[in-house]
Amino acid sequence: MSVVRQHSGGPLATEHPTRSLRWKFDLPRKLGSLEQWKVHCTSHFGHFYSLSSFSWVRDPSSRSMESQDPAFRGRTKLFLQEFRNGNASLRLKGATTSDMGNYTCFVIQEDGKGYIENLVELKLYDKPMVTGSDDNAALNRQRAICASGFISGVLVVLIGVGVGFSKMQKKIQSSDETMALLRSTVEDAIQAYQKYILQNQSEFLDKMSHGKSKAYSLLDRTINITFPKKQITALDDIMGAVASDFVSEVKAVQLLSLPQKADYPSKRVLLIGDKGVGKSWTVASIQQAWAESQPCQPRCIIVFRFCDLNEVEGKTTLRKLLKKQCESLSSVLTELLCNPQDVLIILDGLDEFNHRLQNNPPGGYFNIDTEAEVNVLVYSLIARDLLSTAQVLVTSRWNIEQLEFHKKYFDCILVMRGFTNDQLRRYCEVFYQKNQRAAGMYEYMTKHETINCLVSNPLNSYILCSILDICNCSQALMADVPVTHCEVLLQFLYSLVHCRTYKQSVVTIDNSETKQEGKLLQDTILKLGELSFNNLLSGKLEMKIDDLHNYGIDPDVLSKYFSNLILEKKYKGQSIFEFCHVVLKEYFAALYCATSLKDDAEELVKSLDLWCFGRMPQNQKSQYYLRSFKPEHTEAVYNFTRLLMGSLKARTDTKLWNRSASLTQPTARALVTWFKNCLEQGCKKSKLLNLMHCLFELHDSTVTTEVSPHFKHVDFFNISLGPLDLAALRYCLCHSAVVELDLRLCTIGDDGIKQLKDVLLKCKTVFVSSNKLTEKSAEILSDLLQDPKCRIETLSCGTNCFGARGAQFFWKALTKNRSLKSLRLYDNKITDEGIKNMVDCLSYNTTLEKLYLCANEFGDDGLKNIEQFKELKHGLKIVSKITEDEDLLLRIETQINELFSQSQEYNQEWLQTIMESILKDLGDESEITDQMMKTRVGNIKESIKQLLLKTKVVAVGSKSTFTTF
Numbered sequence: 001m002s003v004v005r006q007h008s009g010g011p012l013a014t015e016h017p018t019r020s021l022r023w024k025f026d027l028p029r030k031l032g033s034l035e036q037w038k039v040h041c042t043s044h045f046g047h048f049y050s051l052s053s054f055s056w057v058r059d060p061s062s063r064s065m066e067s068q069d070p071a072f073r074g075r076t077k078l079f080l081q082e083f084r085n086g087n088a089s090l091r092l093k094g095a096t097t098s099d100m101g102n103y104t105c106f107v108i109q110e111d112g113k114g115y116i117e118n119l120v121e122l123k124l125y126d127k128p129m130v131t132g133s134d135d136n137a138a139l140n141r142q143r144a145i146c147a148s149g150f151i152s153g154v155l156v157v158l159i160g161v162g163v164g165f166s167k168m169q170k171k172i173q174s175s176d177e178t179m180a181l182l183r184s185t186v187e188d189a190i191q192a193y194q195k196y197i198l199q200n201q202s203e204f205l206d207k208m209s210h211g212k213s214k215a216y217s218l219l220d221r222t223i224n225i226t227f228p229k230k231q232i233t234a235l236d237d238i239m240g241a242v243a244s245d246f247v248s249e250v251k252a253v254q255l256l257s258l259p260q261k262a263d264y265p266s267k268r269v270l271l272i273g274d275k276g277v278g279k280s281w282t283v284a285s286i287q288q289a290w291a292e293s294q295p296c297q298p299r300c301i302i303v304f305r306f307c308d309l310n311e312v313e314g315k316t317t318l319r320k321l322l323k324k325q326c327e328s329l330s331s332v333l334t335e336l337l338c339n340p341q342d343v344l345i346i347l348d349g350l351d352e353f354n355h356r357l358q359n360n361p362p363g364g365y366f367n368i369d370t371e372a373e374v375n376v377l378v379y380s381l382i383a384r385d386l387l388s389t390a391q392v393l394v395t396s397r398w399n400i401e402q403l404e405f406h407k408k409y410f411d412c413i414l415v416m417r418g419f420t421n422d423q424l425r426r427y428c429e430v431f432y433q434k435n436q437r438a439a440g441m442y443e444y445m446t447k448h449e450t451i452n453c454l455v456s457n458p459l460n461s462y463i464l465c466s467i468l469d470i471c472n473c474s475q476a477l478m479a480d481v482p483v484t485h486c487e488v489l490l491q492f493l494y495s496l497v498h499c500r501t502y503k504q505s506v507v508t509i510d511n512s513e514t515k516q517e518g519k520l521l522q523d524t525i526l527k528l529g530e531l532s533f534n535n536l537l538s539g540k541l542e543m544k545i546d547d548l549h550n551y552g553i554d555p556d557v558l559s560k561y562f563s564n565l566i567l568e569k570k571y572k573g574q575s576i577f578e579f580c581h582v583v584l585k586e587y588f589a590a591l592y593c594a595t596s597l598k599d600d601a602e603e604l605v606k607s608l609d610l611w612c613f614g615r616m617p618q619n620q621k622s623q624y625y626l627r628s629f630k631p632e633h634t635e636a637v638y639n640f641t642r643l644l645m646g647s648l649k650a651r652t653d654t655k656l657w658n659r660s661a662s663l664t665q666p667t668a669r670a671l672v673t674w675f676k677n678c679l680e681q682g683c684k685k686s687k688l689l690n691l692m693h694c695l696f697e698l699h700d701s702t703v704t705t706e707v708s709p710h711f712k713h714v715d716f717f718n719i720s721l722g723p724l725d726l727a728a729l730r731y732c733l734c735h736s737a738v739v740e741l742d743l744r745l746c747t748i749g750d751d752g753i754k755q756l757k758d759v760l761l762k763c764k765t766v767f768v769s770s771n772k773l774t775e776k777s778a779e780i781l782s783d784l785l786q787d788p789k790c791r792i793e794t795l796s797c798g799t800n801c802f803g804a805r806g807a808q809f810f811w812k813a814l815t816k817n818r819s820l821k822s823l824r825l826y827d828n829k830i831t832d833e834g835i836k837n838m839v840d841c842l843s844y845n846t847t848l849e850k851l852y853l854c855a856n857e858f859g860d861d862g863l864k865n866i867e868q869f870k871e872l873k874h875g876l877k878i879v880s881k882i883t884e885d886e887d888l889l890l891r892i893e894t895q896i897n898e899l900f901s902q903s904q905e906y907n908q909e910w911l912q913t914i915m916e917s918i919l920k921d922l923g924d925e926s927e928i929t930d931q932m933m934k935t936r937v938g939n940i941k942e943s944i945k946q947l948l949l950k951t952k953v954v955a956v957g958s959k960s961t962f963t964t965f
Contacts, residue, residue: 055105056076056090056103056104056105057103057104057105058072058101058102058103058104072092075092075093075094076090076091076092076093077090077091077093078090078091090103090105091185185332185335186332186335186336189328189329189331189332189336190299190300190329190336192328193291193300193326193328193329194290194291194292195291196326196328197287197288197291198288198291198292200569201284201287201288201291202288204567204569205284205285205288212430212431213285213288215430216252216281216285216427216430217251217252217253217285217288217289218251218253219251219252219423219426219427219430220249220250220251220423220426221249221250221251221252221278221282221416221417221423222247222248222249222416222417222420222423223247223248223249223250223255223258223414223415223416223417224247224414224415224417224747225247225248225258225412225413225414225415226412226413226415252278252281252282252285252286253285253286253288253289255271255282255286255414256286256344256393258412258414266411266412267384267388267389267390267391267392267411268382268384268392268394268409268410268411268412269391269392269393269394269410269411269412269413269414270393270394270395270396270403270407270410270412270413270414271393271394271395271396271413271414271416272395272396272397272398272403272413272414272415272416272720273397273398273415273416273417273722274397274398274418274457274722274724274725275351275397275459275582275583275639276457276458276459276460276581276583277416277417277418277457277458277459277722278416278458278459279348279349279395279396279416280305280348280349280395280581281458282395282416283303283346283348283393283395284303286301286346287301287303287346297342298342298343298344298391299336299342299343300329300336300342300343300344301343301344301345301346302322302325302326302329302343302344302345302346303325303345303346303348304321304325304345304346304347304348305348305349305352305541306347306348306349306350306351306352306353306539307349307352307539307540307541307582308325308541309321309353309374309378310352310353310354310355310538310539310540311538311539311540312374314373315371315372315373316371316372316374316377317368317369317370317371317372317377318368318369318370318377318381318386318387319333319368319369321374321377322368333368334368337368337387337390339389340387340389340390341389341390341391342391343387343390343391344390344391344392344393345381345387345390345391345392345393346392346393346394346395347378347381347382347392347393347394347395348395349395349396349582350394350395350396350400350402350403351396351397351400351402351635351636352539352541352582352636353375353378353402353539353636354538354539354633354636355373355374355375356375356402356632357375357378357379357382357402357405357406358373358375358376358379359376359379359380359383359385366380366385366386367386368386368387370386379406382394382406382409382410383406383409384409394410398415398720399685399686399689399719399720400635400686401635401686402635415720415747417722418456418457418458418722418723418724419455419456419457419458419461420456421446421452424442424445424446424455424456424461425442427458427461427465428441428442428445428461428465431462431465431469432465432469437468441464441465441468444468445461445464448481450481450482450483450727451464451481451482451483453723453724453726453727453755454482454483454484454485454488454724454727456722456723456724457485457722457723457724459581459583460485460488463488463489463492464482464488466492466495466564467491467492467495470495470496470564471495483699484646484696484697484699485642485643485646485697485724486587486590486642486643486645486646486647486697487646487699489583489584489587489643490646490647490650492565493525496561496562496564496565520557521557521561523552524553524554524557524558524561525588525591525592526591526592526595527551527552527553528551528553528558528562528588528592529588529589529590529591529592529593529595530551530592531543531547531548531551531553532579532585532586532588532589532592533588533589533592533593535585535589536585536586536589536637536640537629537633539636541578541579541582541585542576542577542578543566543576543577543578544574544575544576544577545574545575545576548577555568555575555577558577564580565579565580565584566578566579566580566584567579567580583639583643586637586639586640586643587643587647589640590640590641590643590644590646590647591643591647591650593607593644593647594644594647594648594650595647595650597648598648598663598664598667599664599667601664601666601667601669601670601671602670604648604667604670604671605670605671605673605674608641608674609674610629610631611629611634611637611640611641611644612634612638612641612678612687612690612691612694613634613678613687614631614632614633614634615631616631635686638686638690638693641690641694642690642693642694642696642697643697645694645695645697645698646697646698646699648663648667648698649661649662649663649698649699649700662700663700663702663703668700668702668703671698671700671703672702672703672706672707675691675695675703675707675710676706676707676710678691679691679707679710679711680710684715685715685716685717685719686719688714688715688716689716689719689721689725689728692728692729692731692732693725693728695707695728695731695732696727696728696731696732699731704731704732704734704735705735707732708732708733708734708735708736709735709736709737710736711732711733711736711738712736712738712739712740713738713739713740714729714733714738714740714741714742715740715742716742716743716746717742717743717744717745717746717767718744718745718746719746720746720747721743721746721747721748721752723751723752723755726748726752726755726756727755729756729759730755730756730758730759733759733762734758734759736762737762737763737764737791738759738762738763738764739763739764739765740763740764740765740767741759741760741763741765741766741767742767743756743766743767743768743771744767744768744769744770744771744796745769745770745771746771747771747772748768748771749771749772749773749777750773750774750776750777750780752771753768753771753773753776753777753780753781754776754777754780757780757783757784760781760784760792761784761787761789761790761791761792762789762791763791763792764791764792764793764794765792765793765794766792766794766795766796767796768795768796768797768800769796769797769798769799769800769824770798770799770800771800772800772801773797773800773801773802774800774801774802774803774806775801775802775803775805775806775809777797777800777802777806778802778805778806778807778809778810779806779809781795781797781809781810781813782809782810782812782813783813784813785810785813785814785816785817785819785820786812786813786816786817790817790819790820791819792819792820793819793820793821793822794820794821794822795820795822795823795824796822796824797824797825797828798824798825798826798827798828798852798855799826799827799828800827800828801828801829802825802828802829802830803828803829803830803831803834804830804831804833804834805834806828806830806834807825807828807830807834807835807838808834808836808837810823810825811835811837811838811841811842812841814841814842814844814845814848815841815844815845816844817845817847817848818846818847819847820847820848821847821848821849821850822848822849822850822851822852823848823850823851823852824852825851825852825853825856826852826853826854826855826856826879827854827855827856827917828856829856829857830853830856830857830858831856831857831858831859831862832858832859832861832862832865834856835853835858835862835865835866838865838869839865839868839869839872842869842873842876843873845876848876849875849876849877850876850877850879851876851877851878851879852879852885853866853878853879853880854879854880854881854882854884854885854888854921855882855917855918855920855921858880863880866878866880867880881921881922881923882918882921882922883922883928883933883937889936889940892918892940893936893939893940896940896943896944896947897943899947900943900946900947912948915944915947915948916948918940918944919941919944919945922937922940922941925937925938925941
């Protein structure tokens with residue numbers, strides 16, 4: 001709403017009522033129908049005026065001037081600090097249409113010789129009176145002193161008036177004076193917005209967490225902090241970038257403090273992780289903690305969900321989006337975003353966005369009132385074309401193409417990891433409120449290796465805890481151990497439908513007595529799945545009552561049987577249903593499609609071709625599964641296709657869906673052929689990872705045995721892999737002899753090496769550089785190399801943290817290994833201590849041909865020992881300096897030249913460290929006797945020094961960081 005005012009004056013009324021005077025005032029006293037002050041007035045020109053009285057009156061003809069109207073009691077406020085500026089604006093809270101009308105301001109000299117009378121007409125409208133961009137907000141507000149804000153049902157109005165005498169018309173009121181009045185209104189609006197969040201979101205979070213939202217928000221989570229950079233593929237060895245700059249364990253509400261730990265500008269931050277790892281929960285916890293904080297920092301947090309942005313049609317403006325998302329702030333957006341550096345905008349769930357991010361037209365100027373498609377507005381926010389000084393946090397599932405194209409815009413990347421065992425133990429204690437069932441549940445989850453991988457994902461932890469809570473830790477149910485994500489969800493569905501807890505004992509519903517109920521639930525699940533599938537394609541997350549009725553779904557059935565899965569919330573008096581997590585929506589959609597497609601192999605394969613690879617089939621029998629899908633949506637439905645595969649073996653029976661059923665022969669043969677064709681045609685990175693997850697979720701031994709040998713070249717370079725990804729990788733390669741496995745920069749850590757040891761044993765070439773591996777991994781790899789079945793010929797583990805002890809594990813392995821030809825241990829913090837027994841151990845080896853040890857921490861004695869060994873072991877080339885290997889030196893030369901145009905895409909601290917490491921290894925070129933090599937090294941060193949100077953200049957820029965509270 002907005003306000004319009006009109007002025008008229010009495011005998012001494014000014015032509016421009018906003019002209020100001022300098023006022024000195026005494027304590028206020030009640031005089032008029034609202035409030036009245038006695039003030040002492042002194043002009044800018046030294047003119048002295050006698051004591052005056054000041055009054056605001058609604059209707060002088062009918063109201064007493066000696067008492068306040070009860071209708072206005074407690075609703076009015078004047079700004080004493082502004083009187084000296086000649087500003088006599090009145091703030092009126094709780095304004096309604098009954099308050100519309102004329103308000104008169106009187107300033108009367110005590111001697112009765114002069115007075116000022118200003119008439120203000122208050123009108124309320126649905127649209128803001130003030131328009132303009134975020135860049136000229138102050139100017140617009142200066143022109144319109146009267147302002148209003150609709151705050152959680154309370155309209156706050158500033159009825160503005162400037163008072164002055166006719167002799168005092170020299171100074172125009174400044175923007176600072178105007179903004180001082182408006183600042184209070186903005187803060188009121190923010191407080192009302194916080195109140196709205198606490199009233200609505202708190203209830204929703206408590207429903208999702210069964211009243212434990214506070215406790216869950218205080219659980220520690222592991223976060224890898226890294227920075228956007230274009231990873232270097234040409235420098236396979238020396239230039240392998242570190243996977244992350246540091247790792248931290250923080251509570252959800254402390255997440256925003258992490259970017260401050262690095263001396264690096266962080267206005268655009270990306271939070272990534274697996275689906276179900278807790279990104280959206282973290283966002284909700286951050287906003288909840290902000291709403292509870294006083295004073296609050298940042299000043300304001302606004303959250304958009306991409307699933308809601310999917311519903312925006314046509315062109316819109318950021319102002320319109322903000323008004324819809326936070327109605328309480330609608331009338332103060334201009335002031336709030338005039339200087340938005342202390343405003344945080346969170347965009348949650350980029351992987352659920354149905355549109356490709358699109359940059360604005362060249363030369364286009366963006367402000368909050370610029371009309372554009374929603375994907376253009378989102379891009380502009382991320383790329384700093386819009387609200388460049390605001391803080392923006394984007395969340396997404398990792399390994400999606402949208403991130404690869406736009407990662408360069410982010411100053412800081414936070415990678416949220418799954419639960420560690422200690423975090424899982426704490427989660428069980430919170431879920432079961434520290435009773436003995438928590439210890440039993442933790443033991444059950446950790447003693448089974450397959451479950452331990454699954455429960456590293458917090459969503460699976462919640463589901464498994466819920467299953468055993470519903471069924472009161474039924475021993476029969478606990479004995480049926482799920483091994484895939486889909487099996488966990490199927491078991492959850494079974495427990496919700498069939499188990500009831502009665503007086504601390506589990507009761508299993510007898511389907512023979514409840515056939516009608518069972519049929520109702522089965523029909524409801526399929527109808528809910530059909531609705532979920534259509535919502536999946538449209539990007540909708542919410543289900544309205546009309547949606548449920550259109551699909552024949554009874555809302556009461558959802559409330560009775562599925563309250564742990566689907567939550568009901570109220571919006572403007574209307575009931576809206578929403579899945580606790582988007583994965584649950586995907587699961588219902590997958591179960592519905594699997595039920596419809598599992599016996600039609602031809603149609604199933606055509607649908608998989610479209611959903612996994614965007615291949616439009618020809619002459620398909622049914623248009624239903626394909627009609628709403630676009631090829632560019634494949635990444636958005638990756639998880640759906642995995643759950644679809646897992647649901648193909650689920651057969652309806654007396655238990656609704658039996659997860660132990662087998663595939664039909666035609667379906668199994670069709671899937672074997674489909675997987676083989678996909679691998680022969682070539683799958684790259686994210687598509688290959690999704691294909692592996694599909695095979696893992698299907699978990700059919702016949703299909704896996706035939707498909708696994710066709711995995712020959714597996715390249716996941718710079719693809720972050722979590723425990724579930726590694727579980728899928730291990731399962732898919734169980735019958736494969738991989739020619740080359742590239743896991744560089746995959747953040748697998750020591751646990752990942754342990755998880756994959758059986759796979760690594762059968763590979764011919766293995767790359768695990770830049771994975772933060774320690775001596776623990778070195779010991780595991782040493783054991784593998786000593787295994788008689790080991791096939792590894794090339795092992796690259798540079799840029800890790802093996803140290804001296806880790807190096808000794810490798811020398812021990814090489815006494816027995818008979819397969820390894822090339823070993824790369826560059827940049828591993830190996831000291832002279834690490835090569836003490838190298839000579840003796842390598843004397844027993846007859847197969848190793850090349851050993852890379854450059855960029856380590858050897859002293860003169862260590863280098864001398866290496867040189868002596870080179871003379872004794874003529875069949876082995878040991879590279880202890882970069883200049884000793886022509887191919888390596890050439891790669892470094894080429895890459896450094898390219899870095900001059902790309903350096904800003906790298907983490908400057910990392911770039912400086914790795915360049916200095918190369919400089920140290922190159923040494924003093926004056927000692928090189930070969931003139932050509934001397935010149936090359938000198939040129940490389942000079943280029944590196946120039947590059948370092950350039951990066952230091954870049955790093956000196958803005959130091960703005962994310963604000964915490």
